[in-house]
Amino acid sequence: MDKQSAQVFLPPRERCFERLRLARFGETVTCVHCESDEVVKRGTTGKDAQQYWCKNCETYFNDLTDTIFGQHRFALEEMFDIVKEMRSEPTAQIARDLGRDYEAVLNFVHEVQDVSGDIDEFDLYDVCEADEIYVTAGEKGLEDEESSPRQRGLFKKGRGDFQGDKPPVLTLVRRDDGRVRFLVCKDLQDADEDIAEYGDGSVILCTDGYGIYDDIEELEGVDGHLAVTHSDTYVIGDAHTNTCENRHSFLRQWLAKFRGVSKHHLQKYLDFLALKLNSPGNWFEKLLCYNVSG
Numbered sequence: 001m002d003k004q005s006a007q008v009f010l011p012p013r014e015r016c017f018e019r020l021r022l023a024r025f026g027e028t029v030t031c032v033h034c035e036s037d038e039v040v041k042r043g044t045t046g047k048d049a050q051q052y053w054c055k056n057c058e059t060y061f062n063d064l065t066d067t068i069f070g071q072h073r074f075a076l077e078e079m080f081d082i083v084k085e086m087r088s089e090p091t092a093q094i095a096r097d098l099g100r101d102y103e104a105v106l107n108f109v110h111e112v113q114d115v116s117g118d119i120d121e122f123d124l125y126d127v128c129e130a131d132e133i134y135v136t137a138g139e140k141g142l143e144d145e146e147s148s149p150r151q152r153g154l155f156k157k158g159r160g161d162f163q164g165d166k167p168p169v170l171t172l173v174r175r176d177d178g179r180v181r182f183l184v185c186k187d188l189q190d191a192d193e194d195i196a197e198y199g200d201g202s203v204i205l206c207t208d209g210y211g212i213y214d215d216i217e218e219l220e221g222v223d224g225h226l227a228v229t230h231s232d233t234y235v236i237g238d239a240h241t242n243t244c245e246n247r248h249s250f251l252r253q254w255l256a257k258f259r260g261v262s263k264h265h266l267q268k269y270l271d272f273l274a275l276k277l278n279s280p281g282n283w284f285e286k287l288l289c290y291n292v293s294g
């Protein structure tokens with residue numbers, strides 16, 4: 001689509017700024033540097049962001065300062081559109097729809113995915129589940145190689161490793177509230193340690209009968225271990241990994257939309273997916289509020 005046609009479908013710029021301001025500041029704009037409310041408006045930037053002068057620390061800032069939208073050449077409404085579309089559309093398609101350069105859109109998509117992992121804090125306590133899944137992901141997915149005609153089988157049965165383009169993904173779920181974390185691994189040799197790191201000592205971990213989880217209750221962070229073998233016909237009390245299997249179906253559907261993701265970027269994609277699953281009602285607001293300066 002050419003750029004003029006694309007703009008017809010974008011939300012009005014001023015509404016995007018209003019939404020961003022409301023998420024960041026609420027009713028009263030406060031200084032992003034010193035949090036003072038001794039702030040006055042001082043014109044707008046070239047990208048139509050409101051500019052402010054803080055009387056307290058005597059510095060300028062604007063609506064976009066320290067947000068994920070600050071350092072990009074896109075208009076704010078284009079970035080809102082990219083964030084909305086990246087939930088379901090391959091980046092190449094978004095770039096075509098916007099009439100924008102693929103690399104530039106991909107960079108922004110990766111940045112949003114990167115901060116998703118930071119926003120979405122995670123730890124394990126009480127009854128939790130862990131399970132593994134193997135994703136077929138090579139050096140480059142179609143996401144990163146627009147012209148590649150190769151179709152990739154997304155999931156193959158059996159074990160694999162990162163080197164062999166079948167990186168294992170550990171899925172951790174907290175039974176209490178269903179929050180999930182996906183961990184892309186080189187291999188599963190240290191899976192028990194990777195998992196235990198998230199535990200607070202109270203964790204009762206439910207897994208399948210795979211040997212990598214043996215003796216995990218010996219590690220600090222994990223209190224007990226319930227292993228189920230897949231040949232068991234019955235789910236006995238807490239001892240199941242049904243929640244992980246449910247998250248795996250989201251993971252499969254999600255990655256299938258992109259028809260192959262580079263294994264080097266797989267973690268980012270799954271961080272964004274986890275943010276959406278863990279914060280279905282306010283994941284977008286969390287991105288709006290995120291402060292890139294830490």
Ligand SMILES: [Zn+2]
Pocket residue numbers: 031032033034035036054055056057058059
């Ligand atoms: Zn200030």
